[in-house]
Amino acid sequence: MKNALIFLLIAGGLQACDSTPVGKSSQPTAVQPPLADAIKQPMDQARDAEKQIFESADRQKQQADEM
Secondary structure (H helix, E strand, O other): OHHHHHHHHHHHHHHHOOOOOOOOOOOHHHOHHHHHHHHHHHHHHHHHHHHHHHHHHHHHHHHHHHO
């Protein structure tokens, strides 16, 4: 029993000496591109939709001016 307690204390001490911070991944660059794409894609779609709306409004205005 005494040996098991010593073993657990040593194992816990070795875990505390780990140099990697808890909760942080070792490769943050692998996460950033998909995240950036996930943000950029809807913004690009919104810009395209806005462009189409303005083009449609211009066409309607030109048609109204021709009448």
